[in-house]
Amino acid sequence: MLNVQNLTVAYGQSEVVHGLGFAVQPKQTVALMGRNGMGKTTLIKGLIGLLPGGGGSVAIDGTEVANLPPHRRVKHGLAYVPQGRQIFSTLSVEENIRTGLEAHGTRKVPKEIYEIFPVLKEMRKRKGGNLSGGQQQQLAIARALVTRPKVLLLDEPTEGIQPSIIKDMARMLNDVKERLGLSIVVSEQVLSFALDVADRIFMMESGRLVREDARADVDEASLARHLSV
Numbered sequence: 001m002l003n004v005q006n007l008t009v010a011y012g013q014s015e016v017v018h019g020l021g022f023a024v025q026p027k028q029t030v031a032l033m034g035r036n037g038m039g040k041t042t043l044i045k046g047l048i049g050l051l052p053g054g055g056g057s058v059a060i061d062g063t064e065v066a067n068l069p070p071h072r073r074v075k076h077g078l079a080y081v082p083q084g085r086q087i088f089s090t091l092s093v094e095e096n097i098r099t100g101l102e103a104h105g106t107r108k109v110p111k112e113i114y115e116i117f118p119v120l121k122e123m124r125k126r127k128g129g130n131l132s133g134g135q136q137q138q139l140a141i142a143r144a145l146v147t148r149p150k151v152l153l154l155d156e157p158t159e160g161i162q163p164s165i166i167k168d169m170a171r172m173l174n175d176v177k178e179r180l181g182l183s184i185v186v187s188e189q190v191l192s193f194a195l196d197v198a199d200r201i202f203m204m205e206s207g208r209l210v211r212e213d214a215r216a217d218v219d220e221a222s223l224a225r226h227l228s229v
C-alpha cells in the first residue's frame with residue numbers, strides 16, 4: 001500500500017533523513033520510534049510532502065507521489081495528522097472536520113466518521129478549543145479521515161494526552177484501521193502505545209532505520225533500553 005525507497009529529506013542543505021526505505025501493507029500499522037531529534041517528524045513531513053524530498057520514491061498503491069505537493073498526495077490516498085493536532089480552536093467540531101474536505105468539492109461529512117467518533121457527533125456544535133486533549137486528537141484524526149485515505153500518517157498522537165486516555169486512543173486507532181482497511185504509520189515515543197497498535201516497530205536513529213521488530217516477537221526490555229540510551 002505504501003512503499004518508500006531510498007527517501008532523503010532535508011531542511012535546506014541539512015540532510016536529516018538519509019535514504020531510507022520500508023513498505024506498509026493494507027491494514028498494517030507501523031510505529032516509528034526513536035529518541036528526540038532522531039528524525040521521526042522529518043520523515044513524516046517528507047512522506048506527506050511538507051518538506052521537499054531530496055530524492056527517493058514514495059508510492060501509494062503503486063502510484064509515485066514523491067514529486068507531488070501535499071494536497072495532491074492527499075488525493076492519491078495519503079492523510080496526515082500533525083504533531084500538536086493543530087485543530088482550529090474557535091471553529092466548531094463540525095467546521096473543523098469540514099476543513100479536511102476543502103479540496104474535495106463536497107461539504108458533507110461521511111456518515112462513518114460520526115459512527116467511529118460518537119463523541120464528536122455529540123459535540124459537533126462545540127468549539128474545538130473546548131474539547132479535552134483526547135477529544136481534540138479524535139477530531140484531528142476525523143478531519144484526516146474525511147478524504148477516505150488509504151494510508152494515515154500520525155505524528156506523536158499521544159503527546160500531551162493523559163496516560164489514562166492513551167489506551168482508549170490505541171483502541172480507537174485499531175478500530176479505525178479495521179473498519180476502513182487503512183495502513184497506518186505513526187511516530188511515537190510511548191512504548192506501551194506502540195505495542196498496542198503496531199504490527200511492526202521501526203527504530204530510528206540519526207535519520208536511519210536501524211532496527212525492525214515484528215510485534216509478535218518484540219523484546220520489550222530491549223526496545224525500552226534502545227529508547228533510553
Ligand SMILES: Nc1ncnc2c1ncn2[C@@H]1O[C@H](COP(=O)(O)OP(=O)(O)OP(=O)(O)O)[C@@H](O)[C@H]1O
Nearest residue numbers: 011014016034035036037038039040041042043189
Ligand atoms: N526546521 C529545521 N531546520 C533544520 N533542522 C531541523 C529543523 N527541524 C528539525 N531539525 C533537525 O532535524 C533533526 C530531526 O528532528 P525531528 O523533529 O525530525 O526529530 P524527531 O525524532 O521527530 O524528534 P521529536 O520526538 O523531538 O519530535 C534534529 O537534529 C533537528 O535538530
